[in-house]
Amino acid sequence: MTSVLAPPPEGSGLKAVPGVPGIPYIGNTFQVMRRPFHHARRRYEEFGPVAWGWLLGQRTVTVQGPEAAEVVLVNRDKAFANGPAWSYFIGPFFARGMMLLDFEEHLHHRRIMQQAFTPERLRSYMDVMAPGIARGVDAWEPGPEFKVYDHVKRLTLDLAVDTFMGVELDPAERARVNGAFIAAVRAGTAYVRFPVPGLRWHRGLQARRVLEEFFRRHLPAKRRDGGDDLFAALCAAETDDGHRFTDDDVVNHMIFVLMAAHDTTTITLSTMAYHLAKFPEWQERLREESFALGTSRPGHGDLDALTGIDMVMRESLRMVAPVPALPRRVVKDTSILGFHIPAGTTVVVPMLTNHHMADWWPDPERFDPERFAPDRREDRIHKYAWSPFGGGAHKCIGLYFAGMQVKTILHQVLLRYRWSVPGRYEWPLDTSSLPSPRDGLPVRLHRLEDR
Numbered sequence: 276m277t278s279v280l281a282p283p284p285e286g287s288g289l290k291a292v293p294g295v296p297g298i299p300y301i302g303n304t305f306q307v308m309r310r311p312f313h314h315a316r317r318r319y320e321e322f323g324p325v326a327w328g329w330l331l332g333q334r335t336v337t338v339q340g341p342e343a344a345e346v347v348l349v350n351r352d353k354a355f356a357n358g359p360a361w362s363y364f365i366g367p368f369f370a371r372g373m374m375l376l377d378f379e380e381h382l383h384h385r386r387i388m389q390q391a392f393t394p395e396r397l398r399s400y401m402d403v404m405a406p407g408i409a410r411g412v413d414a415w416e417p418g419p420e421f422k423v424y425d426h427v428k429r430l431t432l433d434l435a436v437d438t439f440m441g442v443e444l445d446p447a448e449r450a451r452v453n454g455a456f457i458a459a460v461r462a463g464t465a466y467v468r469f470p471v472p473g474l475r476w477h478r479g480l481q482a483r484r485v486l487e488e489f490f491r492r493h494l495p496a497k498r499r500d501g502g503d504d505l506f507a508a509l510c511a512a513e514t515d516d517g518h519r520f521t522d523d524d525v526v527n528h529m530i531f532v533l534m535a536a537h538d539t540t541t542i543t544l545s546t547m548a549y550h551l552a553k554f555p556e557w558q559e560r561l562r563e564e565s566f567a568l569g570t571s572r573p574g575h576g577d578l579d580a581l582t583g584i585d586m587v588m589r590e591s592l593r594m595v596a597p598v599p600a601l602p603r604r605v606v607k608d609t610s611i612l613g614f615h616i617p618a619g620t621t622v623v624v625p626m627l628t629n630h631h632m633a634d635w636w637p638d639p640e641r642f643d644p645e646r647f648a649p650d651r652r653e654d655r656i657h658k659y660a661w662s663p664f665g666g667g668a669h670k671c672i673g674l675y676f677a678g679m680q681v682k683t684i685l686h687q688v689l690l691r692y693r694w695s696v697p698g699r700y701e702w703p704l705d706t707s708s709l710p711s712p713r714d715g716l717p718v719r720l721h722r723l724e725d726r
C-alpha cells in the first residue's frame with residue numbers, strides 16, 4: 276500500500292516522499308538485494324526518482340537518476356552525513372576510515388591524505404607494483420575452469436600488501452594479515468549483527484584487533500625509515516600548513532584504504548574479463564593494442580595509449596558499479612528535487628541501478644564500450660550519469676590509482692593469455708553485498724604460446 280514518509284512542513288511548497296514501505300524493518304530488502312535492476316525499474320515507473328521503503332532495518336529514501344545523485348553527493352547545505360550511514364554497515368571494523376568521517380574533520384583528514392596520492396607518489400606505487408603484477412599473473416595455471424574472480428582477488432590482495440604496506444612478511448604472517456582482512460570485510464554483511472563466537476561479526480572484531488596490532492607494530496619503523504609505499508606516505512603526509520596524521524589516524528586509514536582498494540578493483544577486473552570472454556572481438560582488439568604498445572612494463576604515461584582498455588573499463592564500471600549504493604544519513608531537514616526529507620532518514624544513491632536507467636543510457640543492458648568513444652561520450656549527458664567513483668567531497672581518492680592498477684593488470688594478462696566462456700554462459704552475479712560472481716567466473720584460460 277502506498278504511504279508517505281512524512282508530511283512536508285506547511286507552506287514549504289515541498290511534496291511528501293511516496294513509497295510502498297512494506298513490513299517495518301524488512302520492507303523490500305530481499306527484492307532489492309536479489310533483483311536490484313527489476314526492483315529499481317518498477318519503483319521508478321511507479322514513483323519517479325524519489326521514493327521510500329524499509330531497507331535493511333531502516334526507513335530509507337532511494338533516489339534514482341543523476342539529478343538526485345548530484346543533490347545528495349554535492350551536499351550543498353551539509354544535510355547528508357557519511358559517518359552514521361556507513362557505520363551502520365562497517366563501523367566496528369573500519370572505524371574512522373576516511374569515508375566514515377564528515378564535514379570539517381573529513382576535509383582536514385582528506386587534505387593530509389591527498390599528499391599520499393600525488394602524481395609522483397602514484398608513479399612510485401606503480402614501480403613497486405609492476406614486478407608483483409608480472410609475477411602474480413605469470414604464476415596462473417591455465418585450464419578449463421580457471422576462476423577469474425578468485426585469482427584476481429588473491430592478486431590484488433597481494434599487491435595491496437606490497438604497494439600499501441611495504442613490509443616484508445613471511446608466508447605465515449601474510450596469510451594471517453590477509454585472513455584478518457577478508458574477515459573484516461565479510462563482517463560488514465553479517466546477518467547476525469552482534470558478536471557471537473564463531474559467527475562473522477565476532478570474527479570481524481577479532482580481525483580488526485589483528486590488523487590494528489599489525490600496523491601499530493610496524494609504525495615506528497615506517498615513521499623512521501620512510502619508503503615508497505602508502506603506509507610510509509601516510510606517516511610522512513603533511514599539508515602546507517604543517518598538519519600530519521597521528522599514529523591512530525595512520526592505523527585507521529590504512530585499514531580502511533586496504534579495504535577500499537582491493538575488492539573494488541577485483542570486481543572491475545572481473546567484469547572486464549567476463550565481457551571480454553563474451554565478446555572475443557573486443558578481447559582481440561585490446562590484445563592488439565597491448566602488443567602495439569611494445570612493452571610489458573608500461574610506465575604511468577604509457578597507459579594513456581591503451582584507449583580500448585580505457586573504454587572497456589569505463590563500460591564495465593557502468594554495467595557493474597563495484598560500490599553499488601552510497602548511503603547517507605540526513606542530519607537536518609532538507610529537500611531533494613522538491614521532496615521533503617526529514618532529519619534521521621537514510622538516503623541511498625544506487626549507483627548500480629542508476630547506470631542502467633533507460634532515461635539516461637541508450638540500450639543500457641548492451642555491452643558497448645564505444646559509448647565512451649570521443650565522438651559519442653554518452654556519459655556527458657549529465658555530470659552524475661556515470662559516477663562509479665561517487666562525487667562531491669567523498670569522491671574516491673584512489674580513482675587514478677585504481678585505473679592505473681586495473682589497466683596494468685589487464686595489459687599483462689592480455690599479453691600472456693586468451694580466455695573464453697561457453698556461448699550461452701551468463702554469470703550469476705550476487706548483488707547482496709558488493710557485487711561478485713557466485714561461481715568465481717570460471718573461464719577456459721590458454722597461454723598464448725599454447726595456441
Ligand code: HEM
Pocket residue numbers: 357373374375385532535536537539540543596597598601602663664665666668669670671672673674676677
Ligand atoms: C575501481 C575501483 C574503485 C571504485 C569503483 C571505488 C569507488 C569509491 C566510491 C564510490 C567512493 C565514495 C563512497 C561514498 O561517497 O560514500 C570511494 C571512496 C574512497 N575510495 Fe574508492 N574506489 C575504487 C578504488 C579505490 C582505491 C584503489 C583506493 C585506494 C588506493 C580507494 C580509496 C578510497 C577512499 C580512501 C575513499 C574515501 C574517500 C573520502 O571519503 O573522502 N578506492 N571509492
